[in-house]
Amino acid sequence: MRWWWIPLMLFALFLGVAAYQLTQPKDEFIPSTMIGKPLPEFALRPAVEGMPGAAATDFRDGTPRLLNIWASWCLPCIAEAPQLERLREEGADIVGIAIRDRPKDVAAFLARHGNPYSAIGADDLSEVQLAIGSSGVPETFVIDGEGRITYQHIGDIRAEHVPVLLAELRKASE
Numbered sequence: 001m002r003w004w005w006i007p008l009m010l011f012a013l014f015l016g017v018a019a020y021q022l023t024q025p026k027d028e029f030i031p032s033t034m035i036g037k038p039l040p041e042f043a044l045r046p047a048v049e050g051m052p053g054a055a056a057t058d059f060r061d062g063t064p065r066l067l068n069i070w071a072s073w074c075l076p077c078i079a080e081a082p083q084l085e086r087l088r089e090e091g092a093d094i095v096g097i098a099i100r101d102r103p104k105d106v107a108a109f110l111a112r113h114g115n116p117y118s119a120i121g122a123d124d125l126s127e128v129q130l131a132i133g134s135s136g137v138p139e140t141f142v143i144d145g146e147g148r149i150t151y152q153h154i155g156d157i158r159a160e161h162v163p164v165l166l167a168e169l170r171k172a173s174e
Contacts, residue, residue, distance in 0.1 A: 044121025054121030
């Protein structure tokens with residue numbers, strides 16, 4: 001009859017561990033292993049007519065930039081659109097990479113929500129997205145003037161993130 005308690009005790013131990021884990025703060029930050037490394041080589045066709053595409057060489061001209069990974073079908077990308085415009089107004093040069101998107105959908109998104117981008121490349125198979133360590137959309141990287149990734153922002157940019165991104169851009173130009 002003593003053996004009957006062992007499964008019950010193991011189950012109670014499992015419940016205790018599970019309850020403990022649920023009370024711990026959740027760390028949602030998954031840092032890219034590419035921070036401090038150069039952008040991988042890429043050259044993407046324009047995602048929309050009338051704008052240039054994007055290439056890794058564009059980031060090696062001495063000017064730090066933001067690289068924003070986004071898509072027209074992404075709801076958080078709509079939410080961050082006003083903040084990207086604010087960053088552009090504050091002097092940030094923003095290059096976009098549209099993930100698995102169609103030119104007409106990109107154009108409609110830009111017409112509806114504004115266009116803060118100096119260039120937008122089309123990453124039809126998410127190859128560049130994965131190569132730079134991006135885990136989803138939207139995601140924004142600060143790239144220094146030599147083409148090195150210096151900072152990563154996961155998720156949509158909110159008003160409180162704008163000063164942080166601007167500070168990271170300033171740091172990248174030092």
